[in-house]
Amino acid sequence: xxxxxxxxxxxxxxxxxxxxxxxxxxxxxxxxxxxxxxxxxxxxxxxxxxxxxxxxxxxxxxxxxxxxxxxxxxxxxxxxxxxxxxxxxxxxxxxxxxxxxxxxxxxxxxxxxxxxxxxxxxxxxxxxxxxxxxxxxxxxxxxxxxxxxxxxxxxxxxxxxxxxxxxxxxxxxxxxxxxxxxxxxxxxxxxxxxxxxxxxxxxxxxxxxxxxxxxxxxxxxxxxxxxxxxxxxxxxxxxxxxxxxxxxxxxxxxxxxxxxxxxxxxxxxxxxxxxxxxxxxxxxxxxxxxxxxxxxxxxxxxxxxxxxxxxxxxxxxxxxxxxxxxxxxxxxxxxxxxxxxxxxxxxxxxxxxxxxxxxxxxxxxxxxxxxxxxxxxxxxxxxxxxxxxxxxxxxxxxxxxxxxxxxxxxxxxxxxxxxxx
Amino acid sequence: xxxxxxxxxxxxxxxxxxxxxxxxxxxxxxxxxxxxxxxxxxxxxxxxxxxxxxxxxxxxxxxxxxxxxxxxxxxxx
Numbered sequence: 001x002x003x004x005x006x007x008x009x010x011x012x013x014x015x016x017x018x019x020x021x022x023x024x025x026x027x028x029x030x031x032x033x034x035x036x037x038x039x040x041x042x043x044x045x046x047x048x049x050x051x052x053x054x055x056x057x058x059x060x061x062x063x064x065x066x067x068x069x070x071x072x073x074x075x076x077x078x079x080x081x082x083x084x085x086x087x088x089x090x091x092x093x094x095x096x097x098x099x100x101x102x103x104x105x106x107x108x109x110x111x112x113x114x115x116x117x118x119x120x121x122x123x124x125x126x127x128x129x130x131x132x133x134x135x136x137x138x139x140x141x142x143x144x145x146x147x148x149x150x151x152x153x154x155x156x157x158x159x160x161x162x163x164x165x166x167x168x169x170x171x172x173x174x175x176x177x178x179x180x181x182x183x184x185x186x187x188x189x190x191x192x193x194x195x196x197x198x199x200x201x202x203x204x205x206x207x208x209x210x211x212x213x214x215x216x217x218x219x220x221x222x223x224x225x226x227x228x229x230x231x232x233x234x235x236x237x238x239x240x241x242x243x244x245x246x247x248x249x250x251x252x253x254x255x256x257x258x259x260x261x262x263x264x265x266x267x268x269x270x271x272x273x274x275x276x277x278x279x280x281x282x283x284x285x286x287x288x289x290x291x292x293x294x295x296x297x298x299x300x301x302x303x304x305x306x307x308x309x310x311x312x313x314x315x316x317x318x319x320x321x322x323x324x325x326x327x328x329x330x331x332x333x334x335x336x337x338x339x340x341x342x343x344x345x346x347x348x349x350x351x352x353x354x355x356x357x358x359x360x361x362x363x364x365x366x367x368x369x370x371x372x373x374x375x376x377x378x379x380x381x382x383x384x385x386x387x388x389x390x391x392x393x394x395x396x397x398x399x400x401x402x403x404x405x406x407x408x409x410x411x412x413x414x415x416x417x418x419x420x421x
Numbered sequence: 422x423x424x425x426x427x428x429x430x431x432x433x434x435x436x437x438x439x440x441x442x443x444x445x446x447x448x449x450x451x452x453x454x455x456x457x458x459x460x461x462x463x464x465x466x467x468x469x470x471x472x473x474x475x476x477x478x479x480x481x482x483x484x485x486x487x488x489x490x491x492x493x494x495x496x497x498x
Contacts, residue, residue, distance in 0.1 A: 324460035325451045325471045 029184040029246075030177060032375070032386035049136070049380040052077040052111035054102045054126060055118035056089025059140060063117055064092040066370045073377045079105040082216065102126055106133040113163070113380040115373075116140060119219040120226050124149040127164070131156050136163035136380040138373065142231040143397035150401070151419050154394050163385055165376045166393030168239060172375060173368030175312040178361045179300075182307065183244045188314070189303030191244050194283035196237035196299075198229070201292035203261050204269075221265035228267025229256075229287045230404040231397070237298050238403070239396035240309065241275060241283035244300045249275035249283065249399055251414045256407035260290035273403040285403065312364060313357035394421060440480055447475035 051073055053064065057080070067073045079099040080086040086098055099105040106114070106129055113136035116126050124144040130137045143150045143166050157164040170176045182188055204221065208214050219225035220232055242248055254273035261269045269290060275283040298309040306315045322330070379386060398419060406413040451472050455464045 321460075323464045323468050323471075324454035324456070324458035325464070325468045327458045327460075328450075328454040329471075 029180070029243075030171070032171060032389035032392075033177070047381070048072040048074050049377050050074045050076045050110050050112045051377075052079065052105045052108060052114045052135070053089065053093075053096075054079045054105060054114055054116045055122075055140075056080040056085045057082075057117065060085070060115075060117035061088055061092065062369070063115060063373060064089055066373050067115075068092060069370065070374050070377055072381060073373075076110050077105050077108050103129065106130055106135065111135060113138065113376070115376075120231050121145050121219070121224065124153060127153055128156055131160045131162045131164065134160075134162070136376075138165045138167065138376045140167045141393065141397060142166075142227070142235040142400055143393060145227065145231075145401075147398050147401050147415075147419055150394055150398050151421070154390065154421055157385075157390060161385075163376065163379045163383070164390055165372065165379070166390065166397070167369070167372060168236075168389075168393045168396055169368035169372045170236065170239065170309075171368065171389060171392060172371035173364075173366070174371075175361050175364040176309055176368070178364070179307050179309050179312060179314075180243055182314070182360075183300050183302065184246070188300075188305035188307060188316075191281055191300060191302055193281060193301040194241040194244060194299070195297065195301065196234070196240060196284060197286040197294060198233045198237070198296045199287065199292050199294045200289045202289065203263065204289055205263075221267055223266040226267060227401060227404045229269075229271050229289070230273075230285075230400045230407070233287050234271075234273070234285045234403060235397055235400045237285060238275070238283075238399050239392060240298050240300065241277065241281075242395055242399075243392070245277050245279070245281060247277045247279065248395055248415075248420075250278050251276050251412050252399065252403045252406045253412040254403055254406040255410070268407065271403075271407055273406060275399065275403070307360075308357065311357075312360045312362075314360060315353060315355050315357040317353075319353075319355040391421060439483060440476070443479035443483070444472070444476045446479060447472045450475065 049072065051067065053060065053067075053075055056064065056078055060080070064075065067075055075093040075096050077097045077099060078086060078089045078093065079102050080089060081100050083100075086100070090096060090098060097108065099108075105111060114126075114130045116123060116130070116137065116139040118126060118140070120142055123139050123142075124146075127137050127139045127144075144153055153164070183191065206217050208217050215222055215225070220228070226232065252273055252275045254271060256268035256271035258265065258269050270288040271286070273285045275285070277283070296310060300307040300309065304317050306317075307313075308315065375386065398415065402413050402415055451468055452465055454460070455462065455468075
């Protein structure tokens with residue numbers, strides 16, 4: 001991102017996403033984009049929303065940095081129960097009032113909206129209390145610790161009418177929107193598979209200044225506070241399947257265990273889940289944190305092409321033919337450099353395509369985090385909740401949690417009817 | 422330090438003819454490849470960049486051959 005567009009205002013927001021040229025079928029697939037447009041907020045006569053920020057850890061500070069670029073946001077209060085984090089957070093907004101108890105922040109009459117960037121186990125109570133206190137809420141994903149809590153939060157939003165966003169930033173990532181546009185329109189044929197994976201090679205630990213802070217700081221590793229890889233990583237990706245297929249998974253099965261990081265953690269360090277949609281299409285989520293070779297990937301496999309979402313590339317099954325001279329040169333190269341066998345092979349590996357693919361949006365930057373925060377501020381000012389945005393986030397979290405239940409119970413799980421919204 | 426040298430009109434003509442022959446070989450290689458790989462006839466023009474590069478490569482190669490021939494001739498004369 002260059003300096004000219006570092007500060008985005010309401011017009012800048014729609015300019016960034018409007019520039020995608022989404023229309024027709026695509027806009028009906030991404031209705032939240034249009035609903036977040038500045039036109040709606042301009043009609044309210046209010047210019048900004050006053051934000052109380054809860055949880056100023058690493059993710060929180062990333063949001064605070066973004067909020068500095070958003071003209072219609074005023075961060076008026078900060079809260080964290082860990083002093084070093086609160087101090088760091090206040091460096092972004094030195095004028096903001098500081099709290100160590102989020103309930104005190106919620107009592108602050110100057111706060112219209114709250115951003116919750118705390119550990120997973122805190123999301124439910126904080127978001128419930130915030131909506132009860134009449135505040136709009138932007139809560140980091142995953143939505144909550146249990147499916148029941150997610151449902152209660154959704155119902156609370158319906159009951160209070162307060163704006164409620166979950167930080168599913170891919171919904172606002174220009175690369176994803178552009179790629180999904182082609183998928184939704186059926187330009188690449190029907191969706192036949194969805195692959196999500198996230199491979200890392202580190203212990204996922206953060207430095208702890210004293211042993212009594214271990215669980216407080218490394219909360220991701222303990223069941224009491226986190227659902228591990230399913231809520232910290234899968235919740236970014238599971239939404240891709242419902243988005244691409246336009247359906248909700250029917251069932252999920254999976255397996256997980258601790259295979260390498262046997263350091264007292266309680267959450268799995270490797271998981272593999274298979275989600276099945278009603279039409280039989282499977283979606284996988286796989287994560288291992290002791291080998292980073294494959295990195296992170298989100299791939300929509302259609303009959304005629306594979307769409308690489310984070311890489312923003314399309315790989316056609318039958319890529320455009322190369323010119324005759326290029327084919328001839330390639331054959332000569334192959335003749336010179338390939339190994340010659342003594343005898344013909346009776347079997348050869350079905351190697352993957354070497355097609356370099358076609359870039360969808362080479363100019364795209366960012367990951368949608370700034371845009372979704374801007375959209376939240378627009379909605380908080382206008383009081384208009386964008387359609388389907390919360391439902392997408394709800395199911396995104398709910399199916400991650402269901403996947404975790406499948407891992408824990410070692411059986412195929414289906415979502416109870418009462419949790420369909 | 423350096424001596425003045427003269428490139429005769431005959432030498433210039435010879436080099437131009439060699440370059441033209443290289444271009445012709447490259448051009449007809451492209452035409453042949455387009456036919457052999459069932460390419461579109463427009464490739465004869467759209468792939469002209471490849472033709473130019475192949476022309477250059479052929480011209481350099483013939484110079485390598487000529488230099489080697491010259492050196493061998495000099496050794497044995």
